[in-house]
Amino acid sequence: xxxxxxxxxLIDDGVIxxxxxxxxxxxxxxxxxxxxxxxxxxxxxxxDMAQRSFQQRVQYQEGRKVRGSREARAIGKATRYGRxxxxxxxxNTEVDALYQLREAGVRVPEPFGYFHGVLVMExxxxxxxxxxxxxxxxxxxxxxARQFHAVxxxxxxxxxxxxxxxxxxxxxxxxxxxxGPIVIDFPQVVSAAGNNAARSMLLRDVNNLTAYxxxxxxxxxxxxxxxxxxxxxxxxxxxxxxxxxxxxxPDEHAVDLDGVREAINDAREMALxxxxxxxxxxEEDY
Numbered sequence: 026x027x028x029x030x031x032x033x034x035l036i037d038d039g040v041i042x043x044x045x046x047x048x049x050x051x052x053x054x055x056x057x058x059x060x061x062x063x064x065x066x067x068x069x070x071x072x073d074m075a076q077r078s079f080q081q082r083v084q085y086q087e088g089r090k091v092r093g094s095r096e097a098r099a100i101g102k103a104t105r106y107g108r109x110x111x112x113x114x115x116x117n118t119e120v121d122a123l124y125q126l127r128e129a130g131v132r133v134p135e136p137f138g139y140f141h142g143v144l145v146m147e148x149x150x151x152x153x154x155x156x157x158x159x160x161x162x163x164x165x166x167x168x169x170a171r172q173f174h175a176v177x178x179x180x181x182x183x184x185x186x187x188x189x190x191x192x193x194x195x196x197x198x199x200x201x202x203x204x205g206p207i208v209i210d211f212p213q214v215v216s217a218a219g220n221n222a223a224r225s226m227l228l229r230d231v232n233n234l235t236a237y238x239x240x241x242x243x244x245x246x247x248x249x250x251x252x253x254x255x256x257x258x259x260x261x262x263x264x265x266x267x268x269x270x271x272x273x274x275p276d277e278h279a280v281d282l283d284g285v286r287e288a289i290n291d292a293r294e295m296a297l298x299x300x301x302x303x304x305x306x307x308e309e310d311y
Contacts, residue, residue, distance in 0.1 A: 031070045032057060034141050041068065041145065048148075048156060053212055058148060058156070066137060069144040071116050071212075119212040120144055122189060130265070131183045132176070132207045152203040160206060161196030161237065170241035176205050177234050178250045178269065181227070185258055186265050190215040190223055194230035196237045217258065224255050249273035 028036065028044050035041045041059045048056040054071045116139075123136040123146065135147040149157040165173065177199065184191060191198070191208065192215040200207045217223045231251030239246040248271035256273070257263035 029055075029057070029070060031141065031143050032059065032068055035059075035068065035143060035145070038140065040138070040140050041066070044068075053210075059145070061137070061145070065148055066145055067134075067148040069146065071142055071144075116142060116144075116212065118214055119210075122211040122214045125187055126184060126189070126211075129183055129187050131180050131187075132205070133211075134207065134209060149200045149202050149207050149209070151201065157200040157202050157207070159197050160199040160201055163201050165238070165241045167242045170238040171245070173201075173206050174234065174238045174242070174245050177208070177238075178231070178271075180206075180208050181231060181234075181250075182254055182263065182267065182269065183265055185217055185227065185254055186263060188217045190217050190220075190227045191230050192226050195233045199234075227251055227255055 026044065026046065032041065032044050036043070041061045043060040045058040045060055045065070048058050048067055050056070052072075054069050057068045057070065059066055059068045120136065120139045123133055123144075126133050127135060134149055137145045137147070139145075151157045160173070181191070181194070191211065192213040193210065194208070198208065198210045200209055215223055215226050217227070220226070228251040231254075235245050235248065235250075250269055250271050252273040252275070253269055253271065254263060257267060
């Protein structure tokens with residue numbers, strides 16, 4: 026294959042030695058399997074901002090810190106320099122999140138560095154050493170679905186303890202390694218304290234996973250981990266070792282309980298529709 030220009034720079038600088046093959050390509054980035062010395066890793070090459078819509082990112086970027094006042098003003102005015110800085114901040118957000126979450130014990134790929142706009146990180150593999158499949162591509166038993174759900178709820182909780190919400194979590198942003206699920210793709214990560222839509226994004230993340238895994242273990246559909254986590258987080262009581270029950274009793278005098286349940290069920294149904302559409306689109310690409 027022809028080496029992409031962004032990766033040729035890394036070869037010239039000695040960061041990697043060889044590009045082995047493409048791994049996947051999405052709206053935000055293309056990922057390649059690369060060799061660095063004796064290690065096989067992956068390199069995430071972010072697509073040019075001209076190919077992507079900033080309008081879709083406004084909700085995610087609320088509450089994010091910008092590195093300097095000049096950059097913040099430029100981004101706010103949407104100048105050419107501001108758009109360039111916005112693009113850089115978008116990429117840096119994923120890199121920073123990976124290092125922070127890895128340090129906190131969240132099951133994410135190990136990052137090895139960010140070079141010339143390319144993120145080099147661990148290649149997640151299965152038990153046979155092949156590139157790990159996404160959760161949405163794996164058939165699970167009822168017991169496996171329960172186990173994976175427990176692990177993933179724990180990861181969401183640890184992220185929230187770091188003040189972060191994935192923001193786009195689904196069975197297609199989870200890889201299945203030999204030791205269980207690993208969460209990937211963080212360019213849209215959300216500030217839990219600084220974003221007005223943080224609660225709804227957290228619930229959506231949890232509901233997306235619950236809707237999918239609930240196909241194999243239907244009792245999961247009656248759990249309320251997202252609501253429980255958010256209530257504890259708001260009260261300052263959510264800790265890494267907090268034991269969650271999946272139970273949640275809202276104040277019926279302050280909340281339309283039927284409306285809450287209906288909204289959550291709608292979110293779960295939309296998650297299923299979204300997953301099906303994504304799968305069909307990917308099949309068309311191949």
